[in-house]
Amino acid sequence: MHIQHDETDLRLSVASRHDVAEGVVALELRDAAGEALPAWSAGAHIDLNLAPGMTRQYSLCGDPADRSTWRIGVLLEKQGRGGSRFVHDKLEEGCLIAARGPRNHFVLDPAASYVFIAGGIGITPILPMVAAAADQGAEWELHYGGRTLETMAFRDQLSQGEHAARVHLYPQDTSGLLDLKAILGTPRGDTLVYCCGPEPLLRAVEQQCEEWPAGALRVERFAAVDQGTPVREEAFEVMLAASGITLTVPPGRSILEVVNDAGVEVDSSCAEGICGTCETAVLDGEIDHRDSLLSPDERAANDVMFICVSRAACPRITIDL
Known part of the structure; x- marks a missing residue:
């Protein structure tokens, strides 16, 4: 599992706000005290605590070299849970x-x-990846789909830059859906595929990449994937190695809930297995991974779990809390 950056609690101010597409606003955020912001790399996201009980995750889409400003883009989800409406x-x-x-x-x-x-x-999250690939001198191509050209955020930045020939825009109303068979139909041994978008697109890309080398595809999801029935539906024990206590996790409750009730504080955010905040090292036992983050190889390693959703696949596990 990739080690995440050390996380920091911050107080940010909105330095600027711009409409960058129909229904999409971009915010430039600065440290409220004028300090340099923490370093980040392409693919990173942050939590914004918008209101009590309303924490949302947003990908950073600016320049990692600029420590003075973070940029996020937020789509108004009219049928969402209220976070994007608040923004x-x-x-x-x-x-x-x-x-x-x-x-x-x-x-x-x-x-x-x-x-x-x-x-x-x-x-x-793809925007800084494209810039990083260009800086590395790697070969790359971007295929970007949206409902209409007007709804596609940052399209001008992508289509008018020096690398515009590598960027392919697919507004669905005029170009139809992305032709994934043409894009991914021939596996390439030296190529990584990165995809982020709505679930139907991710599933279609996963299907198209089944013949690609193992580990070639990397995806980031907006919503949790249904993991089906737990491997073990009955209660199990979880030993907290650092705290020296053993707790019982009953059916219908998460490890996170039980640990918090016992007074052991664990940072958490989404409670859906998609943000990664509650990542916890596993010291012993088999895990029923129920997150939407780990790859098959990372699940098989059995060395971390996300305790907001994942459970034990055996009567007792030991974790590093």
Whole structure:
């Protein structure tokens, strides 16, 4: 598992706000005290504590070399849970906001060549990846789909730059869906595929990459994948090695809930297995991984788990808390 950056609790101010597409606003965020922001790398995201009980994750989509400013892009989800509506309606220039991060479970690994695929607001983590690949001198291509050209954020930045020939835009109303068979139909041994977007796109890309070398595809999801019935539906024990206590996790409760009730504080955010905040080292026992972050190889390693959703696949496990 990739080691994430050390996370920091921050107080940020909204330095600027711009509409970058129909329904998408970009915010430039600065440290409220004028300090340099923590370092980050392409693929990282941060938590914004928008209101009590309303913490949301947003990908950083600016320049990692600029330690003075972070940029995020936020799509207004009219049928969402209220986070994007809060950003669009409430966060104006000068507003202060609590944040935590950065965190990266979508790391851009070295490769000779990359295929980047983005759907809608999924372009945000891909933007700094494209810049990093160009800086590395790697071969790369970007395939970016959206409902219409007007809804595709940062399209001008991508299509008018020096690398515009490598960027392919697919507004669905005029170009149809991305032709994934043409893009991914021939596996390439020296190429990594990075994809972020809505679930139907991710599933289609996963299917198209089944013949690619193991580990070639990396995806980041906006929502948790249904993991089905737990391997073990009955209660199990979890030993907290650092705390020296053993707790019982009953059916219907998460390890995170039980640990917090016991007074052991664990940082958490999404409670869905998609943000990575509650990543915990596993010292002993078999895990029923129920997150939407780990790759098959990372699951098989059995050395970390996300305790907001994952459970024991045996009567007793030991974790490093």
